[in-house]
Amino acid sequence: MKYVYLDNGASTRVDPIVLKEMIKYMDDVYGVASSQFSHQPGIMARDGLEKARKIIKARLNIREGELIFTSGGTEANNMAIKGVAFKSEKRRKILVSGVEHYSVLHSAGSLETYGFKVITIPVDDDGVIDLEWLEKNIDDNTLLVSVQHSNHEVGTVQPIEEVVRIAKRAGAIVHTDAAYSFGWIPIDVEKLGVDLLTITGHKIHGPKGIGGLYIKRGTPIKKWMDGGYNEFDMRGGTENIPGAVGMAKAFELMTEEEVERVRSMRDYLKERLLSIEDTHLNGSEKNRHPANLNVTFDYIEGESVVLHLDMRGIGVITGSACFSRSLEPSHILMAMGKTHEHAHGSVRYSFGRFNKKEELDYVFEQTEVVVRKLREMSPIKGGK
Amino acid sequence: MGIPYSQKVIEHFVNPRNVGKIENPDAKATEGSPACGDMVRIYLKIDEKTKRIEDIKFESYGCASNIATASITTELAKGKTIDEAKKITWKEAADALGGLPPVKVHCAVLAVDALKTAIENYENQHGLIVNKKPTDEKKVRERLEHVIDPRTGLDVIRSKLVQEIDVRDGIVTIKVDMEKEHQFAGNVESELKERIEPLWDVKEVRVVFNKS
Numbered sequence: 001m002k003y004v005y006l007d008n009g010a011s012t013r014v015d016p017i018v019l020k021e022m023i024k025y026m027d028d029v030y031g032v033a034s035s036q037f038s039h040q041p042g043i044m045a046r047d048g049l050e051k052a053r054k055i056i057k058a059r060l061n062i063r064e065g066e067l068i069f070t071s072g073g074t075e076a077n078n079m080a081i082k083g084v085a086f087k088s089e090k091r092r093k094i095l096v097s098g099v100e101h102y103s104v105l106h107s108a109g110s111l112e113t114y115g116f117k118v119i120t121i122p123v124d125d126d127g128v129i130d131l132e133w134l135e136k137n138i139d140d141n142t143l144l145v146s147v148q149h150s151n152h153e154v155g156t157v158q159p160i161e162e163v164v165r166i167a168k169r170a171g172a173i174v175h176t177d178a179a180y181s182f183g184w185i186p187i188d189v190e191k192l193g194v195d196l197l198t199i200t201g202h203k204i205h206g207p208k209g210i211g212g213l214y215i216k217r218g219t220p221i222k223k224w225m226d227g228g229y230n231e232f233d234m235r236g237g238t239e240n241i242p243g244a245v246g247m248a249k250a251f252e253l254m255t256e257e258e259v260e261r262v263r264s265m266r267d268y269l270k271e272r273l274l275s276i277e278d279t280h281l282n283g284s285e286k287n288r289h290p291a292n293l294n295v296t297f298d299y300i301e302g303e304s305v306v307l308h309l310d311m312r313g314i315g316v317i318t319g320s321a322c323f324s325r326s327l328e329p330s331h332i333l334m335a336m337g338k339t340h341e342h343a344h345g346s347v348r349y350s351f352g353r354f355n356k357k358e359e360l361d362y363v364f365e366q367t368e369v370v371v372r373k374l375r376e377m378s379p380i381k382g383g384k
Numbered sequence: 385m386g387i388p389y390s391q392k393v394i395e396h397f398v399n400p401r402n403v404g405k406i407e408n409p410d411a412k413a414t415e416g417s418p419a420c421g422d423m424v425r426i427y428l429k430i431d432e433k434t435k436r437i438e439d440i441k442f443e444s445y446g447c448a449s450n451i452a453t454a455s456i457t458t459e460l461a462k463g464k465t466i467d468e469a470k471k472i473t474w475k476e477a478a479d480a481l482g483g484l485p486p487v488k489v490h491c492a493v494l495a496v497d498a499l500k501t502a503i504e505n506y507e508n509q510h511g512l513i514v515n516k517k518p519t520d521e522k523k524v525r526e527r528l529e530h531v532i533d534p535r536t537g538l539d540v541i542r543s544k545l546v547q548e549i550d551v552r553d554g555i556v557t558i559k560v561d562m563e564k565e566h567q568f569a570g571n572v573e574s575e576l577k578e579r580i581e582p583l584w585d586v587k588e589v590r591v592v593f594n595k596s
Contacts, residue, residue: 300445
């Protein structure tokens with residue numbers, strides 16, 4: 001049996017159609033994206049880069065000069081947060097939710113040595129930020145509010161439009177990390193009203209090493225990487241044209257039907273897994289990323305589940321401390337007020353285009369067997 | 385590179401030996417807690433005359449190395465006398481598994497500690513303590529350092545959950561900084577008792593909660 005990869009929330013297989021486009025920009029069109037007065041290879045490279053930018057801009061409703069390519073979501077998040085901070089003259093407060101990706105949390109945290117104050121916006125047990133808290137704690141010293149669009153671990157989608165409404169009244173800048181949402185959830189930057197928005201290529205069957213940052217015109221932000229005048233003079237360095245072309249192609253392939261197909265597979269496995277006794281859904285049921293499923297199996301530890309499933313040809317991850325490099329349980333589940341035990345028993349199944357409905361019964365059956373096996377040897381069965 | 389576990393670890397993880405419970409065990413002990421992510425419970429059946437471990441079983445809540453080290457520890461201990469079994473070190477258990485990744489060494493410690501504590505409990509209850517030192521506050525404190533505060537994942541001494549310990553006429557009174565109504569109060573009470581009651585001269589353990 002073929003390996004069933006259900007860790008698409010981490011990264012995805014590059015679609016062969018995407019790969020074909022990319023190869024063209026390594027093999028055939030390999031010049032740098034130079035000015036329109038350059039040689040033919042340079043102009044062709046530039047056209048490829050700008051076509052990719054145009055495709056992405058169009059569907060996100062981004063205007064000219066507002067989208068720059070980066071090396072990925074992490075870089076875009078670093079740029080958004082540090083770039084805004086280093087341009088700020090007065091405001092010194094930064095608000096981030098506790099369930100952000102590390103690239104947001106640690107970028108913000110690094111600014112504390114420069115005199116910025118970073119405060120964590122609390123979330124409820126579904127991982128949704130507390131808007132009332134935000135309203136009370138935002139002030140005219142607040143420089144930036146950064147809240148992710150959807151959560152990479154538990155799939156919860158945040159009320160960004162509400163965040164913008166509150167932040168704008170206080171004159172704060174709003175950044176949203178949409179790395180996991182990009183391509184999966186429709187985004188219109190105008191409608192959202194954010195100033196900065198992060199995207200990435202590799203969670204939609206595009207390549208790694210490419211991402212982007214939407215910077216609304218007029219947003220005060222420092223040039224990120226010194227070098228040449230690339231990317232509207234915001235980020236020096238030779239552009240990753242194969243990456244940009246690949247990301248744009250992958251984005252094009254993420255049609256509404258495609259997303260719905262994945263969502264229905266997710267819903268199917270969700271229902272089956274939740275039929276296992278003492279199993280809980282993590283994250284919001286209602287406002288949820290279409291490709292994310294995260295559950296906790298009580299009384300057992302996630303690394304054991306992951307290892308058993310891997311040996312049965314199924315790839316998933318857990319928020320258990322035993323699984324992490326830091327030996328800490330998932331900071332996301334802990335921010336949601338879950339117990340250590342709850343985090344240790346959490347398992348994420350994240351879907352992608354290449355999953356098949358037929359595989360899911362196998363995934364369910366194997367999960368059930370593994371959970372039963374581990375529960376049988378667990379000393380904490382809740383009296384069972 | 386591949387998976388950072390030896391073949392032997394994987395083999396014991398997939399087919400653990402001596403899994404389960406012993407009804408009416410001669411001794412048992414639990415180390416770790418759900419809050420710290422790993423927990424092992426060991427049950428012993430000991431021949432009263434020969435002091436040999438006739439049967440040993442374990443339950444585990446934990447990762448692969450936790451399960452594997454508990455499994456190999458039971459194999460190493462089975463058939464040994466309690467004096468021999470007491471001498472098993474975590475290093476022996478880890479070596480018998482072909483080594484463990486450094487970050488997982490604490491898992492090996494946990495299983496071996498559970499075995500040691502179970503034997504110590506047995507000795508306390510069967511008058512086998514050579515140096516019959518009366519239980520004092522220090523001894524109680526040492527033992528409680530192995531009980532985990534479910535709220536923090538730290539041991540109950542470090543987390544300051546245990547506020548005062550009083551030992552008088554075989555009665556150990558432990559004052560804890562928690563209200564009786566707290567969701568973990570029941571857990572805390574039973575774990576504290578489980579840890580202290582086996583001591584040879586302890587007649588009763590009283591856990592006193594904050595007044596709400």
